[in-house]
Amino acid sequence: MANMITKGKEQVRGKSVLLFSGGLDSLMIDYIMKPDVLLNISMNSNYDRTERKTFDSIGIDKNKLVNLDEVMNLGMFERDDAIIPNRNAHLTLLASHFGETIWLGSVHGDRSFDKDEKFYTRMEDLLNHMWQSQHWTEERRFSISSPFKDRTKTDLVEEYLDRKGNPIYLYNSYSCYEGEEQHCGQCKACFRKWVAMENNGLNTKGYWKENPWDSPWLDEVLLAIYNGGYRGKEDADIIHALDKSPVYFKLDEYKLNGDTIYEN
Numbered sequence: 001m002a003n004m005i006t007k008g009k010e011q012v013r014g015k016s017v018l019l020f021s022g023g024l025d026s027l028m029i030d031y032i033m034k035p036d037v038l039l040n041i042s043m044n045s046n047y048d049r050t051e052r053k054t055f056d057s058i059g060i061d062k063n064k065l066v067n068l069d070e071v072m073n074l075g076m077f078e079r080d081d082a083i084i085p086n087r088n089a090h091l092t093l094l095a096s097h098f099g100e101t102i103w104l105g106s107v108h109g110d111r112s113f114d115k116d117e118k119f120y121t122r123m124e125d126l127l128n129h130m131w132q133s134q135h136w137t138e139e140r141r142f143s144i145s146s147p148f149k150d151r152t153k154t155d156l157v158e159e160y161l162d163r164k165g166n167p168i169y170l171y172n173s174y175s176c177y178e179g180e181e182q183h184c185g186q187c188k189a190c191f192r193k194w195v196a197m198e199n200n201g202l203n204t205k206g207y208w209k210e211n212p213w214d215s216p217w218l219d220e221v222l223l224a225i226y227n228g229g230y231r232g233k234e235d236a237d238i239i240h241a242l243d244k245s246p247v248y249f250k251l252d253e254y255k256l257n258g259d260t261i262y263e264n
């Protein structure tokens, strides 16, 4: 019989793994947390093809980088709004092959339920259950978290710069949902990147195809943003950035008299 790759028991890897898109957040979290493995999993979308082109110019140690391309095609489930439902559950399962400490690069203001505290605890439970000591594996115990879950993107850029992270890498990183060479400036990802950079004094003039503060969807959510019901803590960051933009003079219209409006 041929030698099977399953010969011998699976062993504890003893490594930390960051789910690494290569976008703004994940490059900063790599710089700050220094994981052993950067796990990049292709979604087979325009978005990550363009993102990958930047990997030589965002200051990462490419020896730590693992690209998984052929494992699954999550891109086939991508919605028009670029959401891939429950993506992090799939990614975390894949990450578990590389290490027991798994970090996700989400920040405060991210809104889906496959990156909240409950998800992490349940995923840990599930992995610990499946990786109990048994005939094919020794016991592996997992820890799953987002180290910057309570901080906004603006906070994260601030910490990165405080720790002498190179701002050039932030410009070089790619975060646009449109998947074209230049950042569109008006998708949600571009807008949030603009807010974080603007608030940290990083000049992005000429960086965007269209002005982030002119995003067509902004008008609809401005009332919620101005009253703290859009992305929670991140709303204050958004206002701070908008205050410095050419639309600042319109913003007073959106203030309510101390009432809080929540988005439905």
Ligand SMILES: [Zn+2]
Residues within 6 Å of the ligand: 175, 176, 177, 178, 183, 184, 185, 186, 187, 188, 189, 190, 191
């Ligand atoms: Zn964009």
